[in-house]
Amino acid sequence: MNTFAELTFNIVTLGAKPDEKTDASPVLQTAWAKACDSSEPATIYVPEGIFFVLSVRFNGPCKNNAITILIDGTLVASSDIQVLANSSSWILFNHINGLSITGGIIDGQGTALWNCKRSGKSCPIGARSFQINDGKNVNINGLSSINSQLSGIVMNRCQNVHMTRVNVLAAGDSPNTNGIHVQISDVTILNSNIGNGDDCISISPETSNMWIESITRGPRHGISIGSLGIEVEEDGVHNITVKSSTFTGTQNGVRIKSWGRPSNGFATNVYFQHIIMDNVKNPIIIDQNYCPPFKECPIKVSEVTYQDIKGTSATEIAINFDCSPTNHCTGLSLIDINLTYENHIAKASCKNAEGTTSSVVEPSSCLAWTNFYPYTIDPLGYS
Secondary structure (H helix, E strand, O other), X not given: OOOOHHHEEEOOOOOOOOEEEEEOHHHHHHHHHHHHHOOOOEEEEXXXXXXXXXXXXXXXXXXXXXXXXXXXXXXXXXXXXXXXXXXXXXXXXXXXXXXXXEOOEEEOOXXXXXXXXXXXXXXXXXXXXXXXXXXXXXXXXOOEEEOOOOOOEEEEEEEEEEEEOOEEEOOOOOOOOOOEEEEEEEEEEEEEEEEOOOOOEEEOOOOEEEEXXXXXXXOEOOEEEEEEOOOXXXXXXXXXXXXXXXXXXXXXXXXXXXXXXXXXXXXXXXXXXXXXXXEEOEEEEEEEEEOOOOOOOOOEEEEEEEEEEEEEEOOOEEEEEEOOOXXXXXXXXXXXXXXXXXXXXXXXXXXXXXXXXXXXEEOOOOOEEOOOOOOOOOOOOOO
């Protein structure tokens, strides 16, 4: 019977060198093959030190549903922008059920590519640093993704994912560096810090049952549901909760954005609660005309609650609901809102937005009222 020691694969013992130049990719693949082929739980251990990783793919399904990657060191990518020019991702997992990743730093070395893009030269698109496709039962705790060429962490078509104490960091002016990008069901993201050049967390179609809590965000964009409506036929987004989070100096706070063109997509049952805005340009925004080639029949946005959102706006318009004339935003709810601009109450702008308010709401709501009376009016004039 195997012992625990036999099921722990130390990449240094297997030949990896923490010298920042010897490619550890083959050793990581060997360790993965051993762990994946085990019928019992297995651990891949990355000790202290800096390990150069050219590119690595971890493929499943595996014989067991309990593989742990324990990282005490740093994995660093190449700074040569051509190395990953034809790769969509640097570290990729496919078809894994039961994966835990604990600790460590992955450094995507994106600075050179960012500089190339800023210069206006012809550059590679870039690679996502860390991506999981078709994963189930994933637990990520204490991982730091820094300097990604594109998105720091990507989850595609995954189920039951739990992320805690995750850090995703890149320069504020780094192009297209989303922090965490998800297309997922049953996901929790807690107690994490994200600062990058694009969306903090971007939530794609087909995402449902998502809980985001205690996120610190800044600079650049905020949390975005969308872009939605990219495809004519796409699944919607529903049951999303974002709460107890802080946005500092971001372009957006909480945003829903959809392309202004026909689609059967939707966003519904969304809750933004207990959020602090600190000098945010667009604290609360719905944009149904994002990249608008058609301006007709955008996706349906309904049942969105904004509760206990307070702080400061960097612009006069703190609440901006830009909804479709043919498919109004409905069921919007503003509860206990207090947003100021230059020490005065900010303003709200509403187009084709319907909903209700309760408690104190400042700026004053401009929603079209959907509940006119709390009781029925008798046609003869008696109530």
